[in-house]
Amino acid sequence: MKAFAALPLALLLASGSLAQQAVTASPATDAAPSPAQRALLDRAAQTGATAITTKAAPAGGMIVNGILDGHAFVLVLPANWTGEAVLFGQGYATPGSAPTVPADPLAKDPGGGLFKHLYGEGIASGIIAFDKTGVATESGAKNTMRLRALMTKLGATRFYAVGGSMGGSIVMSLIELYPQAFSGAVSMCGVAQGWLPLVQQLADLRGAYQVLTAGTPYALPGEQDLTRSALPTVPPAGDATPGDAFREAQKMKVLMPLFALFQAAKANPNGKEARIIRQVAAVGGFAPDPAALGAPLYSAALGMDDIVATMGGLPIGNTAKVYDPPEMTAAEKAEFNRRMQRYAASPKAIAYARQWHQATGRFRVPLVTVHQTIDALVPFSQSEGLGRVVAKAGNTGRIVQYAVPPTRMPLPGGLEGYTHCGFTPAQNIAAFEAMRDWVRNGRKPGSDAVR
Incomplete structure (x- = not known):
C-alpha cells in the first residue's frame, strides 16, 4: 500500500548530547550548514537524535537524516521555513522487508509531487520509519509523535498530518488519538474507515x-x-x-x-x-x-x-x-x-484493530480525503465508510471528501488494470492546499477544490 504513487508494475508482477553525537555533512553536501541550520542540528542532537547527516537542498535549504529512538528519519527544512511542518505517514510494505524512509524526499518524492511543493512554500516535512513492515499503524502513529516532539524543539509551530494508503490509517490515528497535536490532516486513497x-x-x-x-x-x-x-x-x-x-x-x-x-x-x-x-x-x-x-x-x-x-x-x-x-x-x-x-x-x-485503527469520526481538526472511485487496493468503500462514521458522530463540519476518476496502467500479458493511489501531482497538491487554506481562513473548501 504505497502512499500517493501509482502502484508500480513491479508490485504486480538512545539519547545523547551534541558532545557525544557526531553531526556531519554527507558526501553529497554542496555547502556546509549555515549558522542557523547548525543551531537546528545542535538542538536535534540535544533532543536525542543520533547519526545525524546533512545534505544541502536547493535555495539554501537542508535535508537531515538521522536516528530517533532507534528509528530512521528524514527532515526536509527549507531556508525560508514558516514554522509549518507536514508529518507524512508512509504506506504498507510487504512483511519481511526492512522499515525505511527515503533518503531525499525531494529527489524521490513519496508524495507524488507534494514534497517539492511544500519545500517551495517554505513548509518543512518529516518522515520516520516504522518498527515493522506489514500492518504498522500503531508504530506509524507513535513514531510520528516522536518526530513531532523533535520538530517542536527545532521550532515547528503548526503541524499537518498527511498520508496515503496505510498512511491514511496513520492519519486517522493521529487526529483521533492525539487531538491537540495537529491543525489539519489529509488522507489520500487511505485505509481511513479502518x-x-x-x-x-x-x-x-x-x-x-x-x-x-x-x-x-x-x-x-x-x-x-x-x-x-x-x-x-x-x-x-x-x-x-x-x-x-x-x-x-x-x-x-x-x-x-x-x-x-x-x-x-x-x-x-x-x-x-x-x-x-x-x-x-x-x-x-x-x-x-x-x-x-x-x-x-x-x-x-x-x-x-x-x-x-x-x-x-x-x-x-x-x-x-x-x-x-x-x-x-x-x-x-x-x-x-x-x-x-x-x-x-x-x-x-x-x-x-479498533484502537489501531478503526475510525470513530470524533476528530477536532479539518480533514480532507481524496479517493479514486476505483482503486486497485484500498476500495472506494473506505472513503464512503468513513463518511458514514463521521456523519454518525455528528462531525461532518470537519470533513470534506473528494472522489476523483480512476487511472489505469499496463500489466503483463497485454492486460491493463487500475492503479492504487494513482493521483496526479496537481491532485496531491490541491488536496493539501485545500486543507491548509481551511485551517488558515476557517472556510471549508468547495466541491471543486480537488478534481
Whole structure:
C-alpha cells in the first residue's frame, strides 16, 4: 500500500548530547550548514537524535537524516521555513522487508509531487520509519509523535498530518488519538474507515478465488488456509536470493494464475473464466479488474500471518456469513457457502484493530480525503465508510471528501488494470492546499477544490 504513487508494475508482477553525537555533512553536501541550520542540528542532537547527516537542498535549504529512538528519519527544512511542518505517514510494505524512509524526499518524492511543493512554500516535512513492515499503524502513529516532539524543539509551530494508503490509517490515528497535536490532516486513497472491513474484504476475496478456481490452472499456490499466509515473504535458510527480489517473486507466483484467468476471459468474454472473475469481485467488493483483484489478492496471500501476529489473533470472522455470489443457482450458492472456509474472530484482535485503527469520526481538526472511485487496493468503500462514521458522530463540519476518476496502467500479458493511489501531482497538491487554506481562513473548501 504505497502512499500517493501509482502502484508500480513491479508490485504486480538512545539519547545523547551534541558532545557525544557526531553531526556531519554527507558526501553529497554542496555547502556546509549555515549558522542557523547548525543551531537546528545542535538542538536535534540535544533532543536525542543520533547519526545525524546533512545534505544541502536547493535555495539554501537542508535535508537531515538521522536516528530517533532507534528509528530512521528524514527532515526536509527549507531556508525560508514558516514554522509549518507536514508529518507524512508512509504506506504498507510487504512483511519481511526492512522499515525505511527515503533518503531525499525531494529527489524521490513519496508524495507524488507534494514534497517539492511544500519545500517551495517554505513548509518543512518529516518522515520516520516504522518498527515493522506489514500492518504498522500503531508504530506509524507513535513514531510520528516522536518526530513531532523533535520538530517542536527545532521550532515547528503548526503541524499537518498527511498520508496515503496505510498512511491514511496513520492519519486517522493521529487526529483521533492525539487531538491537540495537529491543525489539519489529509488522507489520500487511505485505509481511513479502518482495518476491520478491509481485512474482511481481503479474506473474502481470497476465499472466493480459492473456491472457484480449485482444480483449475488458475488456482493459487501454497497454503490454502485463509487464516494463514499462502507463501513466505522471507527467504528460507540457505536461499541466497535478496529479500526484496524474493518477495517480488512471491507476488508474481500469486499474480500469474490470476493474470492467466484474465487472459482467458479476454479471449472469451462469455466463458467460465469471465464468470469466475465477476463472482470473485462481487464477493470481495473489488472491481473485476486484474489489478483491482491482483493487489488485494497478493496482499491477503502474503500478509495474513503478519495481520494475525500484529493484532494478536484474527480480527475478522465469517461463521454466520451467507455469501451471495452472482450468476449462481440456489444450489450453486449453497455449495459455494459449504466450501467457503469458516473462521472466528478473536476479541483481542478486534480490540487491537479498533484502537489501531478503526475510525470513530470524533476528530477536532479539518480533514480532507481524496479517493479514486476505483482503486486497485484500498476500495472506494473506505472513503464512503468513513463518511458514514463521521456523519454518525455528528462531525461532518470537519470533513470534506473528494472522489476523483480512476487511472489505469499496463500489466503483463497485454492486460491493463487500475492503479492504487494513482493521483496526479496537481491532485496531491490541491488536496493539501485545500486543507491548509481551511485551517488558515476557517472556510471549508468547495466541491471543486480537488478534481
